[in-house]
Amino acid sequence: MATSHKRKLEDLSVDEFLQSGFESGADEEEDSEDEEPQQNGAGKATETDHVAKKKGKATEHKDQLSRLKSKDPEFYRFLQDNDQSLLNFDDTDSSDDEEQKYHSLPTELEEASSGDEDAKESELNADDTTQSKKAFEIIKVTEKMVKDWRSAIRKEPTARLLREVTQAFKAAVATTKGEGSGPWQKNHVDIKMYLSGLIQLLSCLTESSVITAVLRHTNQLVPYYLSLPKQCRHLIKQLLRQWSTGEETSRVLAFLALNKMCRRKQDTYLSPVLKQMYISYVQNCKFTSPNQLPMINFMQRTMAEMYSLNTQVTYEHGFIYIRQLAIHLRNAMTMKKKDTYQSVYNWQFIHCLYLWCRVLSTLHPSDVLQPLVYPLCQVIIGTIKLLPTARYYPLRLHCCRALTLLSSSTSTFVPVLPFLLEVLLKVDFNKKPGRMSKKPINFAVILKLNNINLPHKHM
16 A cells, blocks of 8 residues: 555554564565655655654754744753753664663564474473472481481570471371371272172181182281171171181181281180180080080180180179079079070080180189189089989089189189089999990090980999
8 A cells, every 4th residue: 555654563662563474574665665766755754754763862852952042042051051961962863772771673583493392391301300309308317316406496496496397296196097008098999899708708718728728818918808897897807717626727827817916906806715625615516516516615615715815804704604594503493494404404505604614624713704704603503403313424524624723723712513413423333234345435525315324333
């Protein structure tokens, strides 16, 4: 157009640059050559305006002083006499230099090279890494630091010192959390899966040698199971099953694992485990045979060792279970029926009596358990007197054996001799004996005599 003349970028002010287009200098030269013949007059006017605009503040000030000479000569003469430096002002325009100092537009816009960007980015990353290393640098608290903090707080406590001590204490507390461990958090799911797999494997195995190998490995993993309550409960269930029904080696390994778990977490597992062990013991001693008797003795001894872990828990359990035995005996004495007699005169009742005699004998002396000795003796004596007939002489001998163990271990006098002499006094030794079998009677595994054994010579 005839009214617009494109100029180079360095000739434009900031406002003109923002309002104008962004054509390059080469395009401007071509446009100016095409329009020059048609815009001669307009071009001169534009140059004049440009020169006028190009004047800076210094030039304008010089013109004002020149006009002052003609308009106010007196004031001008005053300035000549008093301030020559103001009148001898350099008319060289410094506005360009001032503008150049603050902002200068380039003739061409350059693009940043990718190499420069990569270099800057790498420098920034290096700075960030250095700062992060400094920020997360771990300071190890030593015993010397603790002593220095202690002495400094006593002498002159400051806010900075208090902050250091509290930060160290906070870090120490954080290390006590089990879930705060990095490796444990990272491998928690895998460890949990592996431990659950071992429990499942233990529940379906039948070969004793394989069960033994798995139990040996499980004993080494007890600390891991203790950190996972759900898996720990499932493992206890399998260990109790192996302790009560497994082979000899499996029983021992299962007991060692149970003992280890109850020792480390008594408040959580001891009482429930003892309860389940007692129930399993009662279930497994319903019948007694020469082959089963060693297993029953093993269960009695291992339970006595488990009860020794905490005498207070033992007293609570002993009080409840001895009271249950006493209730069964009282019902049998009051009702005097065959069913109530059978609730007392059975292997489970007798083995429970003998279990508590062994527990109290093993843990003596104990001020906590001493009050249980008298009621237990009364229950055993009442059991002997319930049916004092010759048919139940074997049961009487088992009760006398339990009383003898309890009396000798607890230094308590129990009148056992009258119950034994009563057996001898009721036998007529002058009577001719009946038939005699080649195989003697094993009193250790019987509670009563049948009709065939009553007139036997051994009796």
